[in-house]
Amino acid sequence: MNGDFWILKTDSQKADAAAHLATVAVSHDKPCSVKIELYTETRRAAQNRLSHMWYSEASKQGKDYTAGQVKCFAKLNYGVPILLAEDADFAKYWEKLITIFPTYEEQCELMERWPVTSIMTVKQMSRYLSDFQRVIGGKYQLTDPALLGLEI
Numbered sequence: 001m002n003g004d005f006w007i008l009k010t011d012s013q014k015a016d017a018a019a020h021l022a023t024v025a026v027s028h029d030k031p032c033s034v035k036i037e038l039y040t041e042t043r044r045a046a047q048n049r050l051s052h053m054w055y056s057e058a059s060k061q062g063k064d065y066t067a068g069q070v071k072c073f074a075k076l077n078y079g080v081p082i083l084l085a086e087d088a089d090f091a092k093y094w095e096k097l098i099t100i101f102p103t104y105e106e107q108c109e110l111m112e113r114w115p116v117t118s119i120m121t122v123k124q125m126s127r128y129l130s131d132f133q134r135v136i137g138g139k140y141q142l143t144d145p146a147l148l149g150l151e152i
Contacts, residue, residue: 005049006020006147007149008039013147021034039149044122047126047129048117049148050129050143050152051071051125051128053143053148054136055070057141057142058070058142061141068112069108070136072108073108074132075116076107076108076116078131078132079116079120080094082120082124082131126152129152130152133145133152
């Protein structure tokens with residue numbers, strides 16, 4: 001079990017979390033912990049958590065790609081176009097980069113090290129997530145952003 005994360009804003013969400021907790025297997029050999037604290041996470045951190053959840057979900061359901069490969073695909077296909085349209089510095093360096101890495105496969109590999117989502121604004125990241133959900137969510141069941149307190 002990797003762990004589950006719940007944001008509780010309503011009694012219904014609290015009941016859902018309690019019902020989920022009741023299904024968690026516990027033993028002396030593999031104990032679990034539960035921590036309840038005031039939620040103070042930034043929107044940006046919640047967006048990052050959601051994107052990584054989605055990469056993992058698509059990977060597990062599709063079984064063809066690792067979560068890291070899904071992330072690289074998403075960065076190249078959804079993130080790069082957003083930044084090319086809105087960030088002149090990014091576009092300038094991208095033009096130089098694609099002469100060195102001209103193939104799609106090479107560019108996808110490059111996404112492991114090239115910053116895309118980490119340099120996005122909250123608004124750009126919201127569009128990135130929305131694009132990912134629209135396309136990949138049509139194929140796989142993705143966590144509802146509302147569970148993380150997000151509206152994308």
